[in-house]
Amino acid sequence: xxxxxxxxxxxxxxxxxxxxxxxxxxxxxxxxxxxxxxxxxxxxxxxxxxxxxxxxxxxxxxxxxxxxxxxxxxxxxxxxxxxxxxxxxxxxxxxxxxxxxxxxxxxxxxxxxxxxxxxxxxxxxxxxxxxxxxxxxxxxxxxxxxxxxxxxxxxxxxxxxxxxxxxxxxxxxxxxxxxxxxxxxxxxxxxxxxxxxxxxxxxxxxxxxxxxxxxxxxxxxxxxxxxxxxxxxxxxxxxxxxxxxxxxxxxxxxxxxxxxxxxxxxxxxxxxxxxxxxxx
Numbered sequence: 001x002x003x004x005x006x007x008x009x010x011x012x013x014x015x016x017x018x019x020x021x022x023x024x025x026x027x028x029x030x031x032x033x034x035x036x037x038x039x040x041x042x043x044x045x046x047x048x049x050x051x052x053x054x055x056x057x058x059x060x061x062x063x064x065x066x067x068x069x070x071x072x073x074x075x076x077x078x079x080x081x082x083x084x085x086x087x088x089x090x091x092x093x094x095x096x097x098x099x100x101x102x103x104x105x106x107x108x109x110x111x112x113x114x115x116x117x118x119x120x121x122x123x124x125x126x127x128x129x130x131x132x133x134x135x136x137x138x139x140x141x142x143x144x145x146x147x148x149x150x151x152x153x154x155x156x157x158x159x160x161x162x163x164x165x166x167x168x169x170x171x172x173x174x175x176x177x178x179x180x181x182x183x184x185x186x187x188x189x190x191x192x193x194x195x196x197x198x199x200x201x202x203x204x205x206x207x208x209x210x211x212x213x214x215x216x217x218x219x220x221x222x223x224x225x226x227x228x229x230x231x232x233x234x235x236x237x238x239x240x241x242x243x244x245x246x247x248x249x250x251x252x253x254x255x256x257x258x259x260x261x262x263x264x265x266x267x268x269x270x271x272x273x274x275x276x277x278x279x280x
Contacts, residue, residue, distance in 0.1 A: 007095040008077040010047030017045040023063035086139040100217040104161045120182045123174025161196045169272045180277040198259035
């Protein structure tokens, strides 16, 4: 399967394409005016090729559209993601979440990564059939902990809306002590202004989300379309088709309406904590 270009480059490319279309120029017109091959222009607009600041300035002049923030976006698109330092090349999700401002996650089997404790993470990674090296697991833990920092970062905050199936709260991951701390962590995390936790109770019965978990990501810029992300055993899907994203959003909103409200959800977490794990 071909490697998907980094999200930052794809987003930049989509913006350049939109500028060209507003200027009512074809790809051939733009390529000729900029003294570039048509294939090169196509790869730039698809995010497959890096583009430098000088070419961006020439494009803005050609299209007669000056957007100063585009220069900073170009600089960011040319840099490797921060997670590369930790040996990860996850272009399916982390690079998208890094640019997002809101994450909506439906979780049916495990605590969402942004809400996991370190001990829960380690137990989760250790349970995988293909565990990888100790160093790789350590790096994954470090990256996940860094991702969580945005929930409390006033300069680059990330808002999380988590719909969690009740079964997740009762599934033993790492043993009683790990789960006791994890459920207490959920209660504390729910107090953050950036975090909304709702539990889908068992009594809700069958629901639309039973087909599988998914995550939706929204971005601060209005011209950036929302993204639907779905994992499966051997990979993941990164969906930007407007109709599919819209349908997923409707499903999420429907499930949120059937879930317990945040206050009731925390009350249920506290009951599960007391019933299954008792006091510390």
